[in-house]
Amino acid sequence: MTAHDPEAMRRPNAPTTTYLYDDYDAAFVRERVAEFREQVRRRLSGALTEEEFRPFRLMNGLYLQLHAYMLRVAIPYGTLTARQMRRLADIADKWDKGYGHFTTRQNLQYNWPKLVDTPDILEALADVEMHAIQTSGNCIRNVTADHFAGVAQDEIEDPRPTAEFLRQWSSLHPEFSFLPRKFKIAVTGAEHDRAAIMVHDVGLRIVRNDSGEIGYQVVAGGGLGRSPFVGKVVGDFVPRHDLLAFLEAIMRVYNRFGRRDNKYKARIKILVHEKGIDDIRAEVEAEFAAMDRSVFAHDPEEFERIAGFLAPPPYESLARDSxxxxxxxxxxxxxxxxxxxxxxxxxxxxxxxxxxxxxxxxxxxxxxxxxxxxxxxxxxxxxxxxxxxxxxxxxxxxxxxxxxxxxxxxxxxxxAGLATANAGLVSDIISCPGMDYCSLATARSIPIAQAISKRFADMSRQRRIGKLGIKISGCINACGHHHVGAIGILGLEKKGQESYQITLGGDPTFSASIGEILGPGVTAEQVPDVIEHLVDFYLAEREEGEAFIDTWRRIGHARFKDVLRREGEDGADI
Amino acid sequence: MALISDGGFIEDAWRRLADEEALPKAGKVIVSLPRLQHALDVLGPEASLGVIVMNTTEPSALIDALPRLGLVSISFPAFSDGRGFSLARLLRRAGFKGELRASGRLVADQYAHAVGCGFDTIEIPDDLAERQDEEQWRAALNVYAMSYQRGYSGRGSILEARRRAARP
The missing domain is CATH 3.90.480.20 (Sulfite Reductase Hemoprotein; domain 2)
Structure with missing residues (x-):
């Protein structure tokens, strides 16, 4: 048995395994709700123009979508209690249409809230120690982490204390709330990357150095969107007591020198790409050396306080196999x-x-x-x-x-209709909301995902195919992470028609790679055919136990391109 | 223009000098950065001199002058352009003790951010001050009792408070 925190008893149904707000955290979130309630009131009174209101509503997760507002609720590092999940359900019933959408950044979106209701929704979230802080806007976004944190067999350290530590540090940061663009941080503590840290603005990998000390390999400048980049190492080993100072150094360099003339070139990936990682590293190191780091002197104590909450639950002692x-x-x-x-x-x-x-x-x-x-x-x-x-x-x-x-x-x-046995298989598709909800979208994504899923409805066939990640985005902003899908699908608009560009060979893990374009775009109707042909070709070519991406890497992109060309010559019109 | 200090609208004791205006012998005047060196040369050490700079100004362009400056005003070309916050931090780190002013279309909701980064005063155009009156600016200072960051001004640090509470 592990120690049970008596503080947990203050909260009904609370497990011992998640971070619990203290009075400071609780007050902060309540203050945030009160501030937003006032901001909505001032928007409606005209004290704030829509242009002025916009960054503040975005920093509270409220987007204006195609049909309505969308509220994105933060689920820090993807961890929820049963009580919190029930509250999400209640909110969906009371203020939305009885459902919610879980996102690729471990958050939850409500697609139909009314502006005037959002302060009440935030209040209802604050009751269960939740919020919508920094799920959008040009600020440090909700920090994500490995969803197998704390239970994975390949873990050096649970990344959640680090993520919670960063959640607090980044909340309403006085200096870094009006950045050139959004800033996403992901943390992993395992040997296999399940948090896609190489394609984040900053990715943190918990590592142990030769003397056994825990620290962080810091990767910067990764990202998807219209110009995808794999991140580069900016700090090889940053000891824990220096983590926040090092991150503030990165943020200051980015805040000062990140481009602001073009929002599509404003992410840190472009700064790293244009200046070169060596220049950026030198800037960050100079800033780190110049700053007063004494203010961070007690960080390790705070880290330990947080880690104390995220303890393992009281496991029973059981036989290895049941x-x-x-x-x-x-x-x-x-x-x-x-x-x-x-x-x-x-x-x-x-x-x-x-x-x-x-x-x-x-x-x-x-x-x-x-x-x-x-x-x-x-x-x-x-x-x-x-x-x-x-x-x-x-x-x-x-x-x-x-x-x-x-x-x-x-x-x-x-x-409950929740037993679909397809985790990691071809129908476990990542998709953005696309044209059905999003005002940025240039094509539908959800119907494409549905069509592929139906095409591969035979579960025994799916199991035969094995692990295969298909990712779909409905525009070049790449919210569906298509660049890092073993098969990626990007929906574009060409002369008033939806056109889908297929990419192969994307990989979101430590061996990260950006997918390569297969050929000319295809129509929505053709997508399931193309995917099926690619999968069949893979099945014919793969060696024993070989994943799609490994076959693709071994035999090369050209062979897969040939598949489509041959199909076209046969009159399949692809 | 309206000037906000400590949550209230106040009279501006400083005057922004146009580049073609002659330097006065006395009084508090703000000059542009290109004119700063000349003003420092002409005016005695007892003169009250301020400078207005772009938010992209390198701190090194000001470092030598800082001990003689009573005010540095940082322009915010857009309220959503946060570079001025980092520049303010760097000037405070360089030891600047005078008045640090943010000048532009900042909104009241950014007041605590500005104070946190070391600004003393905010200068906004009149049309904005009409929509966002003194009450809104005062309220904005008191929205949050404390903040999570360390080493920023204004509010108390949650981490420090936790440490105090944890001590026996």
């Missing part, structure tokens, strides 16, 4: 498929990590109804210490489930 699980798999093939595909190894014997797919065949990727949110909350309380995670793949994770409970959990999920 006989019950083995028996249930033999008895129920549908469950066996779920257990094989959606269950990952846990660092504690007898436990498992469960991925609950929000990608039902033909569904909207990342959407969950309020009933499903409540079912997930219930499931987490019955089987997982009341803790949930949101993954950047837009799925929900139950991070600590006893293997003995997996079958009962599966039945519960199945009853």
């Amino acid at each position: 006989q019950m699980l083995r028996a249930a798999k033999l008895e129920t093939p549908a469950f066996a498929n779920f257990a094989d595909v959606n269950v990952s190894a846990h660092k504690i014997p007898g436990y498992a990590i469960v991925t609950v797919s929000l990608k039902p065949i033909g569904g909207v990727p990342g959407d969950a109804t309020s009933d499903q949110m409540r079912a997930l909350a219930d499931a987490s309380e019955r089987f997982g210490f009341g803790e949930l995670r949101v993954s950047h793949e837009q799925n929900i994770i139950l991070p600590h489930v006893k293997q003995d409970d997996l079958f009962a959990l599966w039945r519960m999920l199945d009853a």
Whole structure:
């Protein structure tokens, strides 16, 4: 048994595993709500023009979308309690249309709130220690982390204390709230990168140096959007006590020298690209050397205070392999498929990590109804210490489930329509909202995801294909991360028609690469055919146990291009 | 122009000197950066001299003059352009003790940010001051009791308060 924090008792249903607000955190979030309520009032009274109001509503997660406002709620490092998930469901029912959309940055979006209701929604969030702070705007955005944090077998250190530490530091930063552009930070503490740190403005990788000290490899200048870049190392080993000073140095260099003449060239990736990483590193090091670092002297104590909350739950001592699980798999093939595909190894014997797919065949990727949110909350309380995670793949994770409970959990999920056994498979598609919601979109994305998902509806075929990441964006801003999809799909508009550009070979992990364009764009109707041809070619060419991207890397892009060319000559009109 | 200090609208004791105007022997005047060296040469050390600079100015262009300056005004070309906040920090770090002024179309909602970065006063155009009156600027200073950052001015630090509370 691990120590149980008595403070947790103040909050009903609270697990021991998540950060708990103290009075300062609670007051801060309440003050933020009061400030926003006043800002809305002043907007309506005319004291603030729309242009003036805009950055402040964005810094509180409120966008003006195609049909309505959209409110993006922060789920810091993707961690939620059952109580918080229930509150998200209640908000969806009361102020929205009974559902929410989980995003690639581990947040939740409501697509239909009214401006005048948003202060009340924020108040309802503050009740459960949540907010919408900095989920948008030209500021440091909600910090993301590995969704398997704390339970992965390949972990050096849980990245969540670092992410919470950064959440607090970046909240309403006096100096860095009016940056040239948005600024996204992701943290991983594992040997396999599940947080896509190489394609963030700053990516932090927790590492251990030769003397056993924990520190951070700091990568800067990665990003997707219209000019995708893989990040470059700006600090090889930054000790923990220097982390905030080092980040402030990066932020100051970016705030001063990042381009502001063109919003498409304003991200730090462009600064790094144009000046070169060596110049930027020299600037950051000079700034770091010049600053007064004594103000950060007590950071390690604060870090330990935060880490104390994010402790492991009271696991039982169990056998490594569950006989019950083995028996249930033999008895129920549908469950066996779920257990094989959606269950990952846990660092504690007898436990498992469960991925609950929000990608039902033909569904909207990342959407969950309020009933499903409540079912997930219930499931987490019955089987997982009341803790949930949101993954950047837009799925929900139950991070600590006893293997003995997996079958009962599966039945519960199945009853809620949440047992799709496709985690990581071809129908586990990442997609932005696209033309159906977004005012920036140049093409639809959700219907494309649905069409591909239906084309591969046969689950045994999906399992035969194996892990394969398809990512779809409805415009070049790349919210669907298509650049780093093994297969990426980008929806554009050409002469009034939707046109989809396919890319291959993207990789969001430490071995990050940006996908290469396959050929001319295709129509919406052709996309499922093209994907199917590519997949069939891969199946014919792959070696034993080889993932799509590895086959692509081995035999080369040209061979895949040939597939499409041949299809075209055969009259398939692709 | 309206000038805000400590949450209230105040009279401006400084006068912005047009480049073609002669340097007065006394009084508080603000000159442009290109004219600064000349003004320093002409006026005695007892004169009250201020300078207005772009938010892209390199701090090194001002460092030598800082001890003799009573005011530095930093222009904000747009309220959403945050470069002036970093420049203010750098000038404070360089030891500037005089009045630090933000000049431009800043809105009341940025007041605490400006104070946090070391600004004393905010100078805004009259049309903005009409929409955003003294009450809004005063209120903006008191929205948050404390802040998460360390080493920034204005509000108390949450981390320091936690440390005090944790001490036996």
